[in-house]
Amino acid sequence: MRPRRIRGGRTTVLAAALSLALAAPIAATQAQASPSGAPPSARAARTAELPHQYEVSGPATPAERTALTATGASVDEVHGRAVVITADRAQAALVRQLGYSLRKLPDPPSAPAASGRIKDFPAGYANYHTYDEATKEIDALVAKYPAILSKQVIGKSHEGRDILALKLSKNVTKDENEPEVLFTAHQHAREHLTVEMALYLLNEFTGKYGSDDRITKMLDSREIWIIPDLNPDGGEYDIATGKFQSWRKNRQPNAGSNEVGTDLNRNWDFKWGCCNGSSDDPGDETYRGPSAASAPEVQVVSKFVHSRNVGGKQQIKAAIDFHTYSELVLWPFGFTNDETGPGMTQDEHDTFAAIGKKMAASNGYTPEQSSELYITDGAIDDWLWGDQKVFAYTFEMYPSSAGSGGFYPKDSVIPKETARNKDAVLQLLETADCPYRAIGKEQQYCKGGRTRG
Structure with missing residues (x-):
């Protein structure tokens, strides 16, 4: 790549x-x-x-x-x-x-909905979850594992759907002094595999707690947050007719225009619109919105992340935002071609790169700084680092090409392509107490080689 x-x-x-x-x-x-x-x-x-x-x-x-x-x-x-x-x-x-x-290239598949009704995935995609199906599965997991999994409604989408944050931890009802790690999914509507990634993690962490040593250790020593669907309105719109719409943005109207939607991953309030890495045209795929964090979904998640800043110290130490497709592990910055850029030291860059390359070695993705592809501004990983100093990554999931399904791979790939990221996710969790360990500088940056939440 x-x-x-x-x-x-x-x-x-x-x-x-x-x-x-x-x-x-x-x-x-x-x-x-x-x-x-x-x-x-x-x-x-x-x-x-x-x-x-x-x-x-x-x-x-x-x-x-x-x-x-x-x-x-x-x-x-x-x-x-x-x-x-x-x-x-x-x-x-x-x-x-x-x-x-x-x-x-060929257009996405068009077929009757798998259930015989609209607002559902076409045949061949029946194992993908609609918003309602995902919510029901999450509720069932919360009911089954109340000691280690809890659910919060942290806000609403433009059309009024709940945006959820799921917490996983041994003492899930307590806010403990432990490193926190955030996993987010589905900023872009057509990237449905990312919701399946979030559901996989929820099932894996709950179902294997107590039997999988690595998972058990992480839930015993970390607080894990999963936001499984940042763009529920766009996702539902994409499947509403029985024909995939190739829809990317949210469903927020734009004043003075017939065009609908903001690209959520160009709307975050760090270097927003700074560097020709987004569009000011509401009709464009990468429309950044009229102002930074103008999208309600971005506001909700921004507020949540800021709420994890306790006593001036951000509890979230690391994050992955899941996207499709291209099989990449990306790290900041996207707004500049510089390896460091304003707001990042060489040691910080080296830490990003070392962790990113190790994760990529486990899942077979290509690791690189985001701007090696092209310039983006207002992206979530740049914001998480630039605003809150969270070691934040973007994973572009399966497939590697449009010829292998592009944004719409068949549901038969879900088990393999979600499990493919298990080791990388656990690696990030394991390093979250002191990311600088990845470059051998834990004594310099972390008390006794560790940091606490």
């Missing part, structure tokens, strides 16, 4: 654009501020069509890929000299204006 440099020429438009990309990737201003560069007929059609995936031949550097995101498309998959994007007709036209050729 590591990008290789492109050889040969490029069109005049792209060459001029890329001359600016080293500092502030190109077309960024042009494409975001003026989608009218696309044919008027294409721009007008945006609200009436589903986006499609395209393979784009040519982009091979982070700057070139960042230029693609400036069209408002999302970059879904990166290869040496090609990427896969999700784009509507107007965004695809802008990509062509940059001098690239596009190949339309």
Whole structure:
């Protein structure tokens, strides 16, 4: 998955654009501020069509890929000299204006809902959980394991669905002086496998407590938080018709526009909109919202994380935000190409990289700093570190390519692809008391080699 440099020429438009990309990737201003560069007929059609995936031949550097995101498309998959994007007709036209050729990929499956009703997954996807099904499974687990699992409603989505935080710990009703670790899932609506990842962890931690030594030790010495669904409205919308909608954002209306939704993972209040790593156009896949943390779902989770700051000390030490797809372990920063950047020392970067590479060695993902792919701003892992100094990672789960299912792999992969991350998750839990142990500097940074919550 590591990008290789492109050889040969490029069109005049792209060459001029890329001359600016080293500092502030190109077309960024042009494409975001003026989608009218696309044919008027294409721009007008945006609200009436589903986006499609395209393979784009040519982009091979982070700057070139960042230029693609400036069209408002999302970059879904990166290869040496090609990427896969999700784009509507107007965004695809802008990509062509940059001098690239596009190949339309097959659309997501369309089939009757597995249960014979709408608002459910199609046949072949019946083992994915709808929001209601996931909630029922969670409630059953809480009832079965009340000593180690508790549920909190920490807020509401735009459409009024509960956003849940599940706590796992030996003495779950007490707020103990233990390192805390946060796992979040489903910021992007079409990434349904991430909800299954959260449910897997809940089942694994409860069902194997007392029999699995590593799990037992972690629940005895950690407080684990799982937020299984940050974007329930978008997830339900994506499956509402029996045909997957390729929907990414939440379902919050945008004032003065017919376009709906904010990209939650461009809406966090750290370096929001700073660096041409998101869009200011409500119709775009990566629309960052009108202001930082304007999305109610982001507000809810931000408030929850801040609530874990006790006496000026953040109790959450580490985190993973699950996404699909591409099989990557990513760490901050996304807003800058610098290894450190403002707000991160070399030791902190080295700790991120050491833990990330070790986790990737266990699940077979590719480890890298987020900006090695392309620039993003307003992302959750940047916010968790930049705002709260949480060692936060993004996991891009299975598959590695659109050809293997992309955002919509069949439900037969769920058991294998969730269990694939068990060791990586346990590694992060085990290192949460003193992450700097990963670079051999626990004596320098952690009292007696350990930190306490």
